[in-house]
Amino acid sequence: MPDPVRIYFVGTAGSGKSTLTKAFKLWMDERGLSTITVNLDPGVEEIGYTPDVDIRDWVSVSDVMENQGLGPNGAQIACADMAALQFPEISKVIEDFRADYFLIDTPGQIELFAFREASRIFLEAFTSPNAIIVFVLDPAVAKTPAGLVSLLMLSTSIQSRFQAPTELVLGKSDLLEEEELETIIDRCQYPDRLINDLELEGMEMQEVAAIEFMRAMESLDIHRKPIPISGLEAEGIEDLYNTIQQIFFGGEDLRPD
Ligand SMILES: Nc1nc2c(ncn2[C@@H]2O[C@H](COP(=O)(O)OP(=O)(O)OP(=O)(O)O)[C@@H](O)[C@H]2O)c(=O)[nH]1
Numbered sequence: 001m002p003d004p005v006r007i008y009f010v011g012t013a014g015s016g017k018s019t020l021t022k023a024f025k026l027w028m029d030e031r032g033l034s035t036i037t038v039n040l041d042p043g044v045e046e047i048g049y050t051p052d053v054d055i056r057d058w059v060s061v062s063d064v065m066e067n068q069g070l071g072p073n074g075a076q077i078a079c080a081d082m083a084a085l086q087f088p089e090i091s092k093v094i095e096d097f098r099a100d101y102f103l104i105d106t107p108g109q110i111e112l113f114a115f116r117e118a119s120r121i122f123l124e125a126f127t128s129p130n131a132i133i134v135f136v137l138d139p140a141v142a143k144t145p146a147g148l149v150s151l152l153m154l155s156t157s158i159q160s161r162f163q164a165p166t167e168l169v170l171g172k173s174d175l176l177e178e179e180e181l182e183t184i185i186d187r188c189q190y191p192d193r194l195i196n197d198l199e200l201e202g203m204e205m206q207e208v209a210a211i212e213f214m215r216a217m218e219s220l221d222i223h224r225k226p227i228p229i230s231g232l233e234a235e236g237i238e239d240l241y242n243t244i245q246q247i248f249f250g251g252e253d254l255r256p257d
């Protein structure tokens with residue numbers, strides 16, 4: 001039996017991670033694929049689905065606010081660090097499910113997941129090499145050239161921190177006109193196009209840095225085409241599933257006959 005696949009849904013606040021986790025789980029269930037969901041956001045109140053493993057069973061932002069007299073941001077940070085201490089136990093609970101796919105929904109405060117010591121410990125606690133980061137591009141940010149570059153910079157820095165394959169998805173695709181969708185996909189796929197559109201915006205300091213970053217992406221050949229997806233409309237999920245199968249199993253479909 002192959003190692004389970006861990007799919008981490010990562011993205012800026014409100015980009016649609018939880019809605020996508022829920023839709024992906026439903027899609028997998030309908031096809032008889034053994035899948036569990038894991039919520040790693042200790043601060044979320046209404047998540048929209050019932051996770052099989054929930055970090056709130058170990059740490060809760062509201063409890064920490066009350067017990068330690070912290071505000072919401074301080075409590076989030078304290079929770080991220082407290083969660084790190086619990087990771088061995090949380091990992092054991094996840095492993096005990098013996099599912100083929102773990103869908104891991106990460107916190108909206110992306111820096112808590114991506115850049116604190118806690119997250120690295122968590123990723124390392126998962127021994128399987130089959131971990132993938134699905135980075136959700138929020139179309140509200142990705143619409144402008146400068147916004148898109150900032151998201152690509154973020155996803156690249158997360159990828160280099162975790163050393164895991166990263167797949168880009170363009171979330172909430174139902175909100176975009178066909179032309180807008182194609183423009184964003186083109187800009188991700190062809191750095192030249194994005195550099196050109198950035199140059200049209202003017203040459204402020206930030207744009208110069210963004211252009212240099214896109215040139216680096218191009219020469220390192222790490223730019224790629226995002227998969228349009230809508231968690232709300234359950235569109236594009238099969239494309240993401242197929243891409244993940246391709247990465248880990250060379251395209252072999254593990255769906256039961
Ligand atoms: N139109 C549309 N709206 C969406 C989609 N996915 C999410 N939303 C809406 O976007 C908002 C945020 O969605 P969430 O799934 O909670 O996003 P999130 O990334 O988990 O948010 P945080 O965990 O707070 O960072 C909600 O109002 C959703 O209904 C989508 O595919 N299409």
Ligand SMILES: [Mg+2]
Pocket residue numbers: 017018019041044105106107108
């Ligand atoms: Mg969420």
